[in-house]
Amino acid sequence: ATPTAFLAATGRGAQLGVLIRGPEALERLQRVDTVVFDKTGTLTTGHMTLLETTVSAADEDAAQVLRLAGAVEYGSEHPIGRAVVAAARRATDGAPLPPVTGFRAVAGSGVCGRVDGREVSVGRPRPDTVLPDKLRQALDRAEAAAHTAVVVEVDGRPIAVLAVGDSLRPSSEHAVFQLQVLGIEPILVTGDGPAAAHAVAEQVGIDEVHAGITPEGKADIVAMLRADGRRVAVIGDGVNDAAALASADLGIAMGSGTDAAIGAADITLVREDMQAVVEAVRLTRRTLTTIR
Ligand code: ADP
Numbered sequence: 001a002t003p004t005a006f007l008a009a010t011g012r013g014a015q016l017g018v019l020i021r022g023p024e025a026l027e028r029l030q031r032v033d034t035v036v037f038d039k040t041g042t043l044t045t046g047h048m049t050l051l052e053t054t055v056s057a058a059d060e061d062a063a064q065v066l067r068l069a070g071a072v073e074y075g076s077e078h079p080i081g082r083a084v085v086a087a088a089r090r091a092t093d094g095a096p097l098p099p100v101t102g103f104r105a106v107a108g109s110g111v112c113g114r115v116d117g118r119e120v121s122v123g124r125p126r127p128d129t130v131l132p133d134k135l136r137q138a139l140d141r142a143e144a145a146a147h148t149a150v151v152v153e154v155d156g157r158p159i160a161v162l163a164v165g166d167s168l169r170p171s172s173e174h175a176v177f178q179l180q181v182l183g184i185e186p187i188l189v190t191g192d193g194p195a196a197a198h199a200v201a202e203q204v205g206i207d208e209v210h211a212g213i214t215p216e217g218k219a220d221i222v223a224m225l226r227a228d229g230r231r232v233a234v235i236g237d238g239v240n241d242a243a244a245l246a247s248a249d250l251g252i253a254m255g256s257g258t259d260a261a262i263g264a265a266d267i268t269l270v271r272e273d274m275q276a277v278v279e280a281v282r283l284t285r286r287t288l289t290t291i292r
């Protein structure tokens with residue numbers, strides 16, 4: 001295609017709220033046959049709220065647990081972290097959260113740090129963690145409801161389960177359907193558990209689901225699809241998606257996403273509207289083929 005065609009397509013893309021980095025990205029978008037979707041913050045809004053707090057031991061109350069959990073989540077960019085911080089502020093009547101030392105965030109896993117002289121972590125339930133019955137039940141209940149459950153540990157002891165959730169983007173279902181009409185196969189790959197993953201997949205009409213996948217695992221799945229000869233776009237928002245975005249034929253970041261995701265992507269969706277992806281594919285197919 002001619003430079004004029006690229007300019008026209010890029011300009012039209014910008015009007016749709018699709019920022020395209022360079023002519024190669026346009027050509028690769030035109031040829032995409034597989035789209036790997038992240039779940040939280042991509043198919044869903046990423047505006048998570050804390051739905052339930054279940055505390056194990058009698059010596060801790062929910063407000064106290066949220067104060068600790070909110071303190072370590074304060075440094076997190078993840079939607080779960082934002083939800084926990086907001087809940088902690090409500091539970092403690094807006095009192096300042098205690099300071100944290102040695103804060104660490106592990107993408108796709110959780111956060112930890114020292115608060116009030118104790119080692120606090122909030123994160124993905126590990127398969128080897130032995131939970132007291134009450135917490136185990138809370139975890140099962142959250143997963144059955146397709147919520148995301150995370151475990152709060154203090155000095156290595158699980159003391160609470162927090163259930164968080166968000167809702168589907170209104171545009172996700174139709175966009176997935178329209179991509180299929182264009183001959184593009186949608187796949188869901190998420191770090192979240194299988195119950196929440198399958199619930200979202202079913203709501204939007206995606207058949208292939210990979211749940212509980214680490215950030216490196218996401219990139220591995222993309223590499224395998226590409227080795228099969230697929231032309232793969234990845235759509236994501238998180239630090240945990242950066243490796244997959246970079247290893248795809250085409251990385252697409254949600255404009256509301258993290259700097260890591262936007263930096264790793266070829267395309268940014270400025271509007272909170274999944275339909276823009278469909279419009280952008282149509283645009284490249286139309287403009288680049290007619291002028292070629
Ligand atoms: P997704 O692919 O749905 O965006 P992530 O890869 O970001 O999910 O996270 C996977 C899992 O790791 C989450 O479902 C959660 O259990 C845990 N996790 C990640 N970040 C955090 C955090 N800041 N606080 C608590 N748990 C977290």
Ligand code: MG
Nearest residue numbers: 038040041238
């Ligand atoms: Mg995400």
